[in-house]
Amino acid sequence: MILAGDIGGTNARLACFQAQNGHLRLLSERVFRSREFSGLSDIVSRFLQEGKGADRPEVACFGIAGPVHNGRVETSNLPWIVEQSSLARQIQLPATTLINDLEANAWGIAALAPQDLIPLNRVRPATGNQAVIAPGTGLGEAGLFWNGSRHEVFACEGGHADFAPQGELQIELLRFLEAKFGHVSYERVLSGPGLVNVYEFLRGKSCADEPAGFAAELAQCDDAAAAISRAALCATNPLAEQALDLWISIYGAEAGNLALKAMATGGIFLSGGISPKILARLQGPLFMSAFLAKGRLRPLLASIPVCVITNDNAGLLGAARCAAARSARLERQP
Numbered sequence: 555m556i557l558a559g560d561i562g563g564t565n566a567r568l569a570c571f572q573a574q575n576g577h578l579r580l581l582s583e584r585v586f587r588s589r590e591f592s593g594l595s596d597i598v599s600r601f602l603q604e605g606k607g608a609d610r611p612e613v614a615c616f617g618i619a620g621p622v623h624n625g626r627v628e629t630s631n632l633p634w635i636v637e638q639s640s641l642a643r644q645i646q647l648p649a650t651t652l653i654n655d656l657e658a659n660a661w662g663i664a665a666l667a668p669q670d671l672i673p674l675n676r677v678r679p680a681t682g683n684q685a686v687i688a689p690g691t692g693l694g695e696a697g698l699f700w701n702g703s704r705h706e707v708f709a710c711e712g713g714h715a716d717f718a719p720q721g722e723l724q725i726e727l728l729r730f731l732e733a734k735f736g737h738v739s740y741e742r743v744l745s746g747p748g749l750v751n752v753y754e755f756l757r758g759k760s761c762a763d764e765p766a767g768f769a770a771e772l773a774q775c776d777d778a779a780a781a782i783s784r785a786a787l788c789a790t791n792p793l794a795e796q797a798l799d800l801w802i803s804i805y806g807a808e809a810g811n812l813a814l815k816a817m818a819t820g821g822i823f824l825s826g827g828i829s830p831k832i833l834a835r836l837q838g839p840l841f842m843s844a845f846l847a848k849g850r851l852r853p854l855l856a857s858i859p860v861c862v863i864t865n866d867n868a869g870l871l872g873a874a875r876c877a878a879a880r881s882a883r884l885e886r887q888p
């Protein structure tokens with residue numbers, strides 16, 4: 555039995571899987587609010603306690619938002635420090651692995667069904683490197699290197715690379731964010747909080763009308779980004795529509811950047827909590843137009859398939875696949 559976790563800044567998803575004939579059978583699953591706990595071990599302990607009477611897992615793998623180095627991670631959007639050895643002792647499970655959450659998403663791609671993927675372009679998939687980009691509480695990116703026979707997953711922190719604005723409006727956005735944060739990474743734009751930043755920037759410029767009372771609604775709600783995206787999708791707030799459109803253009807541009815850097819001829823996958831919720835807008839012209847706008851390399855970008863992952867459990871499946879693969883390697887060692 556495998557214990558898998560997909561630990562983000564907003565939600566922590568845990569599940570137990572049974573590995574059978576190369577497939578994973580889901581046995582139990584639970585979603586926790588990450589900020590309601592002081593650390594990952596508290597969440598895992600709660601989950602295992604709720605499974606009283608069930609067999610204890612033999613191995614575990616947790617995809618967690620933040621750079622994992624030597625089995626240790628300081629989470630990017632949570633006040634946690636998680637150490638693999640300490641966590642293993644606390645949950646009494648020696649075969650415990652920590653990986654980056656986007657690394658887990660990348661591991662999960664091979665476990666997805668065709669209906670879990672919505673294409674944004676009509677391109678025949680090719681064999682080659684792949685990459686994943688996922689705006690959510692933060693911005694995660696990861697790659698899959700094609701070694702000639704299978705994909706090798708690797709983590710990166712590309713979401714914290716410098717934001718590269720295109721055009722005068724985005725240059726003004728950069729200056730606005732520099733005044734607020736100093737260093738401006740893509741995560742300051744391409745995330746839930748980033749959408750709020752974009753909205754506040756456009757509001758300050760009076761770029762479009764904002765319905766009466768909407769500013770007060772944002773100040774009081776728990777998820778301002780969700781409120782902005784809902785208003786944009788429902789066409790009830792012109793300012794929200796403009797903010798989401800600008801956000802999507804920048805999203806497409808950075809997805810294209812990632813495709814070039816990873817030479818991802820095997821495909822770009824859009825994951826995270828936001829992409830499926832704004833699918834109708836992503837299927838419009840803005841995302842792919844920005845994705846393709848790479849000058850002389852446009853023909854290369856045009857040959858790369860782009861898909862939205864709609865399965866919320868991609869990270870969980872990936873963490874479980876990683877745990878199973880590492881366990882199998884350990885078993886083969888003399």
